[in-house]
Amino acid sequence: MKRVCSYCKKTYGEKEPFDDNSITHGACEECKNKMMEEIDKMPQEEPKLRKGSLREIPSPKKS
Numbered sequence: 567m568k569r570v571c572s573y574c575k576k577t578y579g580e581k582e583p584f585d586d587n588s589i590t591h592g593a594c595e596e597c598k599n600k601m602m603e604e605i606d607k608m609p610q611e612e613p614k615l616r617k618g619s620l621r622e623i624p625s626p627k628k629s
């Protein structure tokens with residue numbers, strides 16, 4: 567099976583079974599790294615989750 571990157575469409579390797587010519591999609595190292603960079607650039611805080619809405623959910627602790 568050929569591994570083709572769904573982002574840049576490059577073949578970046580093979581995986582078992584090697585005699586199978588079908589294609590499996592994924593992300594090559596290059597695109598993975600790019601994605602990681604994009605994630606790092608994104609704002610880390612989600613205002614929705616920071617406004618105390620989580621506190622309204624009763625905690626499931628039974629101690």
Ligand SMILES: [Zn+2]
Nearest residue numbers: 571574594597
């Ligand atoms: Zn790629």
